[in-house]
Amino acid sequence: MKAMIVKEFGGTDAFEKAEVLKPEIKPGHVLVKIAASSVNTVDTMIRQMGAELPLSPAAPAILGMDFAGTVEALGEGVNRFNIGDEVYGCAGGLADLPGTLAEYIVADTNLISLKPTNLSMRESAALPLVGITAYEGLVRAGVKAEQSVLVHGGTGGVGHVAVQLAKHFGADVYSSCGSDEQFTLIESLGATPINYRNESVESYVQKHTNGNGFDVIFDSVGGANMTNSFEAAALNGQIATTVSMLEIDLTTAHFKGLSLHVVFMLIPMLHNYKRQEHAKILHTLATICEQGKLKPLLDETAFTLEDIGKAHERLSSGKAIGKVVVSV
Structure with missing residues (x-):
């Protein structure tokens, strides 16, 4: 699959386009074809600091935490989702969890939920973290x-x-x-x-x-x-x-x-601690969105996967209003 990887942590030019192995499905997880991801401040910190930040993955790394996409395969024991479901979550991009700046992710079902039906993939990808x-x-x-x-x-x-x-x-x-x-x-x-x-x-x-x-x-x-x-x-x-x-x-x-x-919401991802709480919150947020009470704001500048360096620059500039989103 296509992915943007970081071999050496540092500036926004650290990202490289690469062909990597598509992740293999495992119990309690789903394979998701990613439609969009969003950039968070913690993503820019990991890209800059690497091993200086305890939660950073080892290089070469696929960064990115948030995503929205479509379920393509189910791991053993998964019964809350079906193939074809549109889902969203925050499930990778730190420690030993491969990220979302790629065409696919194998995501722990305790870290995802069905996406809001009234939001686009880009809007849904902006919301999890x-x-x-x-x-x-x-x-x-x-x-x-x-x-x-x-x-x-x-x-x-x-x-x-x-x-x-x-x-x-x-x-x-x-x-x-x-x-x-x-x-x-x-x-x-x-x-x-x-x-x-x-x-x-x-x-x-x-x-x-x-x-x-x-x-x-x-x-x-x-x-x-x-x-x-x-x-x-x-x-x-x-x-x-x-x-x-x-x-x-x-x-x-x-x-x-x-x-x-x-509030340090990455604790469940980092320590595999009460991850199911994230799935519950994501489900609640989807319901609130569908009631018309919540809508993520997307920054006016759109980016593709290959533009991830520019997306990081946009967020770090302080000029973005709302979330910076990358279409995969």
Whole structure:
């Protein structure tokens, strides 16, 4: 089969077109002909860092985690899927799991689900990693109807899904942004935009919560922005974050009694730990999509498999709005 492989980790020119062996089916797995994949920040990190990142596969490697495609063969013991089913998931591209930048993948059925019937293959491929991340973070933070929820980075891959899911759960949703284009997008998603360049944390907390703070904060920006999340949170508030690899003063979190939920959705893939939870979440996300409550946003620039280097450049540039998707 055709694949884009990385022999030496590094820049966006590290990808090489290659003919590799089509993967063999195994028990509990399905063979999927891939129609599309999407690029996530972790994909660019693996491509750049290689062995410096503990979750990276050994070279030569096929990267790519998300996909949507059609089932072509069933492994022993598989009874939830049929040949011809259209599926989606996040099932490869790290550790010992071959990735999705290829024509086929053999995927663990605990990491996939039937794709949303009302989404295209490209749209479905954009959803798994960011969708599972957003869902897990909001659920762990205990989001409920009528709560105030602030999403930092609401136009990013994870953030724009978190905004829609929080709305689906019945929350009063706000989201930070830094440009007029992002402001308009957040409004279109049904949330109240907050331009962090024009408003201080103290100002928007007073304006939108009467100074009480937000019940739940989903911080997909993380890093130094975590201090803003602590300041914006209500007493005994809940904070879910996807980017917490830093040293930080927890004094504010202590005196406010905050709960911090770190979301690292790759754990089931890396450690074969509760993988079936991903299949359940993907099924739930598909249902929410089919109800018209969730739709992934695709960046305007389309890429083919051979363009994967350019796709990585697009995501890393910070200019992409929504998910960068590659057609296989």
